[in-house]
Amino acid sequence: MQPNFDSWDLTPVAIPVRSRLHSIEPIGVGTPFVESLTGYMIRLAAAHAVRVSDLIEHELRASIPYFHSAAKIPNAINGVNENARNWVSTFERFTLRDNLQLLTLLPFASLLKTPCLIRRERAWCPRCYESRRAQGHDVYEQLLWSLRPVAVCPLHNTPLENACPTCHRRLRPLRAVSRPGLCSRCHQWLGSPQPPTQQGRQTDYQTWVAQQFGQLLEIAAFAQPNGKENIQKVLIGYVGSFSAGNRSAMAEAAGCRRTSFCSWYKGASTARVDLLLRMCHELRIELTSLVTGTIPMDPEAVARAEVAMQARRRCGVFPQRNTDQIRAALLLASEEQPAPSISEVARRLGYTTATRLYVADSNTCKLIVRNFNESGRGHWWRKRGAKFLDDSVIRRALDESLALEMPLPVNRSAKSLGFETESPLTARFPDLCLAIKAKRTNVQVARRIMAASALKAALSEDPPPTVEQVAARLGYASRNTTHIWEPKALGALGNVSRRNIAPHSQFQA
Secondary structure (H helix, E strand, O other): OOOOOOOOOOOOOOOOOOOOOOOOOOOOOOOOOOEOHHHHHHHHHHHOOOOHHHHHHHHHHHHOOOOOOHHHOOHHHHOOOHHHHHHHHHHHHHHOOOOHHHHOOHHHOOOOOOOOOEOOOOOEOHHHHHHHHHOOOOOOOEHHHHEOOOOEOOOOOOEOEOEOOOOOOEOOOOOOOOOOOEOOOOOOEOOOOOOOOOOOOOOHHHHHHHHHHHHHHHOHHHOOOOHHHHHHHHHHHHHHHHOOOOHHHHHHHHOOOHHHHHHHHHOOOOOOHHHHHHHHHHHOOOHHHHHHOOOOOOHHHHHHHHHHHHHHHHOOOOOOOOHHHHHHHHHHHHOOOOOOOHHHHHHHOOOOOOHHHHHHOHHHHHHHHHHHHHOOOOOHHHOOOOOOOOHHHHHHHHHHHHHOOOOOOHHHHHHHOOOOOOHHHHHHOHHHHHHHHHHHHHHHHHHHHHHHHHHHHHOOOOOOOOHHHHHHHOOOOOOHHHHHHOHHHHHHHHHHHHHOOOHHHHHOO
8 A cells, every 4th residue: 555645835935035234123113212314324334243334335335326425424314305315215225124214304304494404413312322221222323313403302301412521522423433322433432321410401492392303203104295284274273363363463472583474374485493493482382283284272372472462563563354344343433432533443453544444444434533523522723612721731731741650752742632743832831841851761761771681681591582572571562672772782682583593502412
């Protein structure tokens, strides 16, 4: 009898595709502490037991357009430019991984602009290095550390370092012999269990920036390429909900220029990173909201917008009202008793003149003027049988003005009494008029000194406030008064606030 044998399966076995380089897994994907692409390159070279320069020269050079040596590869490959795309595609092809774009800011290319985004030098948190080595985990370079606005570690709340504690030299992002956690010059360990004794004081703004970017990196896998549209959507919602359509008021609350804010509002341009952070910080908008397009209803943001709205109304910025809304307000004013003047109605609606009211409904405006003239509240000399005012009435008005902390100008008191100029008042009561002018001068000098002190103090703040914010602190509706009083200090503050993130805050860590 023939024995039975099991048959052999001679079907060819499918061999998986092999990667040219080790397909090591990136660290921290989906967390605020995701690895950077430059750090991944350093770990990849260490996994092959070769120098970074050898890995690039012998494996990657032919695949990278406009190749540079390892010592000249900038941190920009962690950013949003075309160079970052080339490096990501090359590493994905050599390692057969499809998520390496998450090691850069490419998911937010439509939200973030290149200027003021990426550091030119290497930065790190010594306590992160030390804790990972103590726990037996791989040491790596975080993407968060390569961002120029980030000055503190959100995990340990300590300033980032950018100079080796041993050789005291600053380091490039990549060098031929770079290794994770080691100085590329003296090859000493950069970690430390405790923060340095002499460290810069981190501010609430720096902590907020680090936390916001950490949250942004956490949702990188779900980011959509419509950052500009989401910024426009959020700003339109803010302006409509918090400032009654007044873009100038919202621009003042955001601490940015009106022209820039309007450009972002219309979707004509994308905000520079430092300006975007300043606006989000002032309006209490999270960076993740600009990715999702949601509008946070922060009560503090509402209150700040309302204060700015009132300031802009004092400054004479027209609110956004359509013709029907203005016509409805005019009809109500035409039925009021006592009848208001057309100028009062214009000021009540936030306009400096009645031109917009006449454009909306000239007939109702004429009715308001007629009612006011018939009410007898107009200038006394226009009334039939009018008599000159008694001197006691004029003296009482001037005494009341002098008793104020900031007396009214004499010409304004004259107009309130029905005179066209201040000459009748200065002719009858020259001493009182001189006293009013002298007191106004003294108050203005005191305010000038206070404005100078406030401007000088603002230069040391981080982030530096805008000139409009300093003016609002002093109780002024615009920057014009401070510009006249302290042009030098104002110019210095303007230069710093335009940079938004002060230079010393970038390198003090």
